[in-house]
Amino acid sequence: MAEDKYRWGMVVDLDLCTGCQACVVACHAENNVPTVGEVETARRRSMHWIRIERYWHGADDELRAEFMPLLCQHCQNAPCEPVCPMYATYHDPNNQLNIQVYNRCAGIRYCGVNCPYKVRHFNWFDPYFPEPLNEQLNPDVTVRRRGIMEKCMFCIQRIRRARDEARARGEPFNTEEVKPACVQTCPTDALVFGNLLEPESEVARLARSPRAFVLLEDLGTEPSLFYLKRGESYVRTG
Amino acid sequence: MSVLDRAESRPGVARTRAEEEHRKTLLLDPRPQEELNTMVLEAMQRTGREYWVVVGVLAVLALGGFLGAWLYMILTGVGVTGLSRPNYWGIFIASFIFWIGISHAGTFISAILRIFGAEYRRPITRAAEMMTTTSLLVAASFLGIHVGRVWVSYWIVPYPNQRGLWPNYHSPFLWDEMAIITYLVGSTLYLYLPLIPDLAMARDRLAGWRGKLYRAMALGWTGTESQWHHLNLAIKVFSVVIIPVMFSVHTIVSWDLAMTKAIGWRSSIFAPYFIVGAVYSGLSAAITVLIIARSSMKLHYFIREEHINALARLVLIFSFTWTYFFFADFLTEWYGGDAAGHTLITLQTVGQMAPFWWTMLFFNIVVPWLTLWNGRIRRSPIALLLITIGINIGMYLERYIIVTGFLRRNHTPFNWGDYAPSVVEIAIIGGSLCTFLLLYALLSRLVPLIPVWEVREGQLTHGLRRVGRATVPTVAELEE
Amino acid sequence: MADQAVVMGSFTDIEPSVDALDDLRALGIPDADITVMSSLPYSPGVLGRPHPKSRLPMISLVSAVVGLVAGLFFTAITPYLYIVRVGGQPIVPVPPTLLLLYEFIMLLLIVGTFGGFLFLNHFPSDKPQYYDPKLSDGRIGILVHCAPEKVTEAMAVFQTHGAEDVHEPERREL
Numbered sequence: 055m056a057e058d059k060y061r062w063g064m065v066v067d068l069d070l071c072t073g074c075q076a077c078v079v080a081c082h083a084e085n086n087v088p089t090v091g092e093v094e095t096a097r098r099r100s101m102h103w104i105r106i107e108r109y110w111h112g113a114d115d116e117l118r119a120e121f122m123p124l125l126c127q128h129c130q131n132a133p134c135e136p137v138c139p140m141y142a143t144y145h146d147p148n149n150q151l152n153i154q155v156y157n158r159c160a161g162i163r164y165c166g167v168n169c170p171y172k173v174r175h176f177n178w179f180d181p182y183f184p185e186p187l188n189e190q191l192n193p194d195v196t197v198r199r200r201g202i203m204e205k206c207m208f209c210i211q212r213i214r215r216a217r218d219e220a221r222a223r224g225e226p227f228n229t230e231e232v233k234p235a236c237v238q239t240c241p242t243d244a245l246v247f248g249n250l251l252e253p254e255s256e257v258a259r260l261a262r263s264p265r266a267f268v269l270l271e272d273l274g275t276e277p278s279l280f281y282l283k284r285g286e287s288y289v290r291t292g
Numbered sequence: 293m294s295v296l297d298r299a300e301s302r303p304g305v306a307r308t309r310a311e312e313e314h315r316k317t318l319l320l321d322p323r324p325q326e327e328l329n330t331m332v333l334e335a336m337q338r339t340g341r342e343y344w345v346v347v348g349v350l351a352v353l354a355l356g357g358f359l360g361a362w363l364y365m366i367l368t369g370v371g372v373t374g375l376s377r378p379n380y381w382g383i384f385i386a387s388f389i390f391w392i393g394i395s396h397a398g399t400f401i402s403a404i405l406r407i408f409g410a411e412y413r414r415p416i417t418r419a420a421e422m423m424t425t426t427s428l429l430v431a432a433s434f435l436g437i438h439v440g441r442v443w444v445s446y447w448i449v450p451y452p453n454q455r456g457l458w459p460n461y462h463s464p465f466l467w468d469e470m471a472i473i474t475y476l477v478g479s480t481l482y483l484y485l486p487l488i489p490d491l492a493m494a495r496d497r498l499a500g501w502r503g504k505l506y507r508a509m510a511l512g513w514t515g516t517e518s519q520w521h522h523l524n525l526a527i528k529v530f531s532v533v534i535i536p537v538m539f540s541v542h543t544i545v546s547w548d549l550a551m552t553k554a555i556g557w558r559s560s561i562f563a564p565y566f567i568v569g570a571v572y573s574g575l576s577a578a579i580t581v582l583i584i585a586r587s588s589m590k591l592h593y594f595i596r597e598e599h600i601n602a603l604a605r606l607v608l609i610f611s612f613t614w615t616y617f618f619f620a621d622f623l624t625e626w627y628g629g630d631a632a633g634h635t636l637i638t639l640q641t642v643g644q645m646a647p648f649w650w651t652m653l654f655f656n657i658v659v660p661w662l663t664l665w666n667g668r669i670r671r672s673p674i675a676l677l678l679i680t681i682g683i684n685i686g687m688y689l690e691r692y693i694i695v696t697g698f699l700r701r702n703h704t705p706f707n708w709g710d711y712a713p714s715v716v717e718i719a720i721i722g723g724s725l726c727t728f729l730l731l732y733a734l735l736s737r738l739v740p741l742i743p744v745w746e747v748r749e750g751q752l753t754h755g756l757r758r759v760g761r762a763t764v765p766t767v768a769e770l771e772e
Numbered sequence: 773m774a775d776q777a778v779v780m781g782s783f784t785d786i787e788p789s790v791d792a793l794d795d796l797r798a799l800g801i802p803d804a805d806i807t808v809m810s811s812l813p814y815s816p817g818v819l820g821r822p823h824p825k826s827r828l829p830m831i832s833l834v835s836a837v838v839g840l841v842a843g844l845f846f847t848a849i850t851p852y853l854y855i856v857r858v859g860g861q862p863i864v865p866v867p868p869t870l871l872l873l874y875e876f877i878m879l880l881l882i883v884g885t886f887g888g889f890l891f892l893n894h895f896p897s898d899k900p901q902y903y904d905p906k907l908s909d910g911r912i913g914i915l916v917h918c919a920p921e922k923v924t925e926a927m928a929v930f931q932t933h934g935a936e937d938v939h940e941p942e943r944r945e946l
Contacts (some may be wrong), residue, residue: 065706074655097376098376098378098709099371099376099377100377101635107704107706108706109706124704124706128302130859130860131859131860132858132859132860133552133553133859134659134859135857135858135859135861136460136462136463136858136859136860136861136865137462137463137464137465137551137552138449138460138463138465138858139459139460139463139465139466139469140447140448140457140459140460141457141459141460141856142859143858144856144857144858145857145858145859147857152859158449158455158457159440159441160439160440160441160442160445161370161439161440161441162435162438162439162465163375163380163381163439163440164463164465164548164764166377166551167381167382167552167554167699168382168553168554170702170703170704170705171551171703171704172378172704172707174703176370176377176380176440177369177440178369178370178371178375179368179369179371180369183622188763199506200368200369200370200371200440200441201370201439201440201441202440203440203442221658223623251578260827268702269704270704272555273703274946275859276860279643305857324909325811325909325910326909326910329908329909354877412789424883450846450850456853456854456857457854458846458853458854458858460858461846461847461851461864461865461868461869462858462861462865462868466872467868467871467872468877469881471875472871472880473879474875474878474879474882477879477882477883478878478879478882481882481883481886485886485889489811489908492908492946493811493908495946496905496907496908497905497908507898507946508896510892511895511896511897512894512895512896512898512899512901512946513895513899514809514901514902514903514907515809515811515907515908516807516808516809517807517808517809517814517816517819517821517824518824518892518893519893520810520813520814521824521826522826522889522892522893523813524813524827524888525826525828525829525889526828526886526888526889528883529828529829529832529881529885530882530885533878533881533882533885534882536878537875537882538879540871540874540875540878544871558827618908658808691931700934710798745811745812745813746814748910749812749813750810752812
């Protein structure tokens with residue numbers, strides 16, 4: 055299907071992010087991401103497909119926290135893809151997404167080493183869902199076992215479902231309908247998701263904003279995630 | 293022999309030290325082949341109580357540390373290691389690189405010295421080649437230990453399967469796999485080929501299970517001209533082919549790191565730097581093993597202080613070369629590196645890696661440079677045993693710093709994190725060393741450690757010749 | 773060769789054995805009917821024997837070519853059997869492919885050379901052979917296939933040159 059081409063992208067407005075972590079919780083719930091507990095988190099093994107990075111600014115008397123949500127950047131030149139010997143992570147040419155195929159993964163962790171954003175997460179142990187979290191596992195998403203890499207896939211199960219349902223209804227697929235769990239949950243609408251190939255979609259407009267930048271641009275990874283620079287103004291200038 | 297006797301009988305000629313040394317390295321005091329055979333076979337069957345105690349202890353440690361701890365890790369998960377998010381690779385990869393490095397000694401001593409006609413190599417080639425094969429086995433097992441799901445790791449082999457999926461040839465890991473398979477096959481066969489005549493010799497003289505084993509392994513060797521001809525040709529082909537394969541192995545191992553975007557790893561100097569380091573640690577390990585084998589198997593006739601001296605000189609040269617590469621790599625990062633690179637340098641020189649970093653410099657540069665220029669030290673087995681073990685500690689730390697040190701810092705400071713190996717990791721590392729020693733100890737009692745026919749061939753062709761007031765050794769091969 | 777007799781003489785030193793070889797040739801026994809066995813690789817030049825030709829280099833070359841073909845299949849054809857794209861790289865990347873071709877060539881060259889060595893020597897073989905275990909102690913054995921009437925002459929040659937042992941050997945288990 056030639057017209058079945060999308061480049062899914064996301065814009066994160068750093069001015070709007072309050073660091074409330076609602077997106078993190080939503081992602082855990084939607085994607086069956088296990089919680090690893092305090093001990094493992096302290097050992098830097100937390101498994102948040104989207105995480106809020108907190109950076110401190112200013113001197114002691116005027117300390118300011120700045121938040122930056124970080125998730126898989128869905129690079130067009132993803133460094134993690136070529137290094138996997140099993141093709142466990144590859145570039146989906148239809149959706150322009152960086153896909154992780156859990157079944158193929160042998161846990162070499164080469165992708166994790168080569169990811170400059172460190173957004174790939176490894177299942178150090180078998181996943182554990184304490185009561186009552188085990189009652190709310192999402193049937194659309196597999197639960198990953200130990201020894202496997204996993205990461206954000208822009209809730210591809212939602213993208214697929216929306217597209218298939220539109221097709222079943224015989225309607226054109228409205229890409230604005232799709233919202234990953236984090237975007238859906240964000241109380242301040244700091245996250246905007248959509249198809250970057252449609253020039254008039256909100257995400258494409260915001261990505262053209264003068265405030266927009268991508269992370270570690272000099273590495274040439276061409277991420278699909280755009281950040282809107284933190285500024286004085288709280289008005290979107292897109 | 294007659295040439296020797298003539299030189300010997302010349303009255304009033306005092307031998308200089310250099311002459312003496314040449315005579316000893318070239319084993320110019322030949323004994324009948326029967327006696328050499330007996331010496332080698334006796335050494336091979338020297339399995340006293342001490343030997344079995346050592347083997348037993350090693351076997352327990354290898355089973356417990358290596359297989360036991362590994363099995364525990366397979367059953368629980370890689371989480372039992374000290375690895376975490378920025379430090380996805382740890383001491384297992386460092387050990388993998390270390391053992392691959394050790395495996396370079398055999399090829400270097402055997403093939404390179406063979407091609408360049410360094411005659412002192414003859415008695416020590418086999419001991420070094422056996423190290424290559426054994427350490428490669430240990431190294432390859434670390435790839436299995438490292439991965440999260442070892443039970444599917446065979447998917448890396450290209451074979452038609454029900455998934456319809458072939459491996460990804462873009463991945464340096466796959467290049468690595470190919471290089472290691474090639475090197476393992478090549479070095480094992482290269483160990484085996486020159487062994488065949490010696491196995492035939494053992495077959496002729498031993499009965500029982502050993503007789504049966506050697507009868508099978510000698511393949512029906514009778515030593516006819518055409519057999520020798522084909523053997524010589526095959527050895528020539530192998531020694532030419534195995535050298536570039538050896539270079540490719542460590543080159544690709546270094547590219548596993550150098551192909552990434554990690555700070556400090558992406559360096560074009562890594563390939564030669566790693567090769568030099570590998571030969572450096574490999575030669576040192578060869579000296580360690582030769583000294584131990586020589587005294588435990590009573591091989592003083594074959595392996596002499598002069599051989600160790602010759603190898604120790606090479607070690608000193610490689611110490612210089614390693615320092616050169618180390619400095620070139622360090623200076624580039626120090627001078628032209630960005631802020632992230634500088635955090636790495638701080639981490640290593642004064643930060644948490646500093647104890648390892650300075651110990652590495654001490655064992656790799658200070659100790660060899662202060663000692664190995666001295667001929668007396670180069671001839672002292674005890675001193676060399678300590679120095680070479682020190683060098684390998686230093687080289688292990690080098691790999692540890694390169695693999696685990698550089699991953700701790702990256703482009704996004706939120707994801708900086710430290711690493712220390714866990715008990716399980718240390719048990720596996722210790723167990724792997726015991727496995728190597730165990731395999732080597734068993735192998736040394738199963739195959740003749742000295743290539744008798746090569747030593748004899750050397751003794752037949754080398755001689756002494758008067759030039760002016762001196763007697764100099766002459767060297768030739770049985771060509772033509 | 774069924775009607776032919778076999779004589780074997782063994783020497784401790786190389787010089788008399790080479791002299792014996794000359795005399796055997798003078799007797800009219802062609803080089804093809806003489807086999808020298810030793811525990812050391814005496815070259816044809818040392819023994820004064822014709823230089824043998826070996827097919828081993830050709831086998832090595834052919835296996836290297838097989839390696840190249842196999843390498844091309846794995847690195848350049850299998851990626852097209854199931855196309856999986858990875859970021860920013862072509863389906864068949866040229867520099868890594870060259871590297872892998874090199875490894876495939878080397879692997880097959882190594883395996884092929886070893887296989888050729890086994891094949892040319894008919895290894896492994898557990899058939900009975902003409903052999904003397906003393907050969908591995910440094911003796912040089914000369915094995916002569918000749919017409920039965922020449923046996924005494926050949927034995928005489930061996931004895932003149934001081935052979936340690938002259939007899940008509942049987943094939944024996946090694």
